[in-house]
Amino acid sequence: MAAMVQERYGEAEEVLRLATIARPALGDGDVLVRVLAAGVDRGVWHVVAGLPYPVRLVSGLRNPKARIPGTDVAGRVEAVGKDVTTLRVGDHVFGVAGGSFAQYARAAQDKLAPKPKLLSFEQAAAVPVSACTALQAVRDHGRVQPGQRVLIIGASGGVGTFAVQIAKAYGAHVTGICSTTKLDLVRSIGADHVIDYTRTDDITEGRQRYDVIIDIGGNRSLTTLRHALTPHGTLVITGGETDGRWLGGTDRQLRAMILSPFTSQKLDTFIATQNTADLLTIAELIDAGTLTPIIDRTYPLSEVPKAIRHLQDGHARGKVVITV
Incomplete structure (x- = not known):
């Protein structure tokens, strides 16, 4: 099979190459997916x-350890292990797999779900990691309620575009922060208000307090974020990038965890997981027309390094997808 492989760490253009390798072997609880599309995330x-x-x-x-990168997957079930009971050969599925930048990928059955009927394979591949992260940020950690004011920092990215829509589905008044060229996109997916961070850092001006802040792509200090929260508000940090080679932006998460027990505000962070139950919840929202994946552009398997560079440079509006 054709696959994008790497033998060492480094920039994608330098360490990734297209090669022909054997299909992955299946364990008793595994599913072999014929990959038709794969998502790219940070x-x-x-x-x-x-x-x-x-x-x-x-x-x-x-x-x-793994030669083939890629996690998001959408495709067709090619084979199943003897302990797999929920899926059959020929089923159209989406979810997460090991090494999805290839023609075939191995996945655990509890990491897959039937593909939403309204979506193409390319659209479905944009969903799993980012939408699960957004769902868990809004529902489980932000515990967003109807009528609450929610601020989403990084609203135009893969996770952010899902978070805006899910928060709106939960009845929140949503403000999204993004750059000038992405304001219309964030408005189009339901944000009640948008802030252009290249023109103003509105959350530091004290005019508005938010019940929940979901920080996906920011690097603002905890002091700044807490100042924009209500006295009993919740901060959920799901991302934030710096150039640090050791912490890479995770120092804010560590400080939030240490500080949270000593303040009336809840300062939370988490590492998202993907599972069939959450994928089914997301599929229901998609099939109901409440949630729509936003795809910036697609690349063929041979251009995975270009896709990663496009995402890394911050140009993507929504998700980047690989077609296989």
Whole structure:
């Protein structure tokens, strides 16, 4: 099969190459997916680059344990292990798999769900990691309620576009922060108010307090974020990038966890997980017309390095997808 492989860490253009390798072997609880499309998220870049360095505690200290990057997947079930009971050969599925930048990928059955009927495979591949992260940020950690004021920092990215729509589905009044060229996009997916961060840092001016702040792509200080919260508001940090090779922006998350027990505000952070139950919830929202994946552009499998670079440079409006 054709696959994008890497033998060492580094920039995508330098370490990724298209190669022909064997299909992955299946365990008893595994599903072999014929990949028709795969999503790209910032987690892919972190694994390819091996940065920040703590990533390597999981992915491999000196060289990557997994030769094929990619997690988001949409495709057709090609084969199943003997213990798989929820899926059959021929089913159209979406979810997460190991090494989805390939013609075939192996996935656990509890990481897949039937593809939403309204979506193409390319659209479905844009959903799993980002939408699960957004759902868990809004529902589980932000605990957003109808009528609350919610601020989403990084509203135009992969997670952000889902978070705006899910928060609106939960009845919130949503403000999104993004750059000038992405204001119309964030408005179009339901944001009640948008802030152009290139023109003003409105959250520091004290005119508005938010019940929930979901910080996806920001790097504002905890002091700034807390000042924009109500006295008993909730901050959820799901991202934030710096150039640090050791912490890479995670220092804010660590400080939030330490400070949270000593303040009336809830300062939260989490690492998202993907599972069939959440994928089914997301599929219901999609099939009801409440949630729509936003795709910036697609690339063929041979151009995975270009796709990662496009995302890394901050140009993407929504998700970037690989067609296989």
